Amino acid sequence: MSAPDLHPTKCNICGSDVVYASNAEVYGREYGNGKCYLCTGCGAYVGTHWPRPREALGILANAQMRKGKMACHELFDAMWRGKNHARSKRTRLYLWLSIQLGIPFEECHFGYFDLPTLRRAYAILRVAEPEKIWKELNGE
Numbered sequence: 001m002s003a004p005d006l007h008p009t010k011c012n013i014c015g016s017d018v019v020y021a022s023n024a025e026v027y028g029r030e031y032g033n034g035k036c037y038l039c040t041g042c043g044a045y046v047g048t049h050w051p052r053p054r055e056a057l058g059i060l061a062n063a064q065m066r067k068g069k070m071a072c073h074e075l076f077d078a079m080w081r082g083k084n085h086a087r088s089k090r091t092r093l094y095l096w097l098s099i100q101l102g103i104p105f106e107e108c109h110f111g112y113f114d115l116p117t118l119r120r121a122y123a124i125l126r127v128a129e130p131e132k133i134w135k136e137l138n139g140e
C-alpha cells in the first residue's frame with residue numbers, strides 16, 4: 001500500500017484502463033461534481049474532489065471495498081462524532097490507526113485502503129476501546 005495515484009489511468013484492482021467519466025455512469029444521474037474515475041474492465045470507481053474535479057478521492061473501489069469502507073467508518077465515526085473535542089479526537093484516532101496499521105499518517109484514509117488493509121482496519125477498530133486510545137496517545 002502507498003499513497004494513491006490521484007489521476008489514475010490503470011485500475012488498482014484488475015489493471016484495466018481507467019477513464020475519467022461522468023458519475024451518471026455509475027449512479028444513473030450526476031451527483032456532486034458529476035465526475036469519477038471508472039474502470040473499463042471491472043467497473044470499480046472512485047469519486048473526485050470538490051472543487052478539484054480531476055483529483056481522485058482515493059483508489060478505485062469495487063462493491064466489496066465500498067462495503068468494507070462503510071463498515072470501518074461506522075466503527076471509527078462512533079468514536080469521535082458528537083463527542084467533546086470531536087475534531088481533535090478524529091485527528092488523534094487517525095493517528096492512532098496509522099500507528100496500528102504501520103502506515104504513514106498522511107496515508108491513513110479509508111478511501112486509500114485496499115481490501116486487505118480495510119480488513120485489518122476493521123479488525124483493529126472492532127476491538128478498539130476509545131478510553132484506552134486517549135490514554136495511550138497522552139502517554140499515560
Ligand SMILES: [Zn+2]
Nearest residue numbers: 011014039042
Ligand atoms: Zn478494474
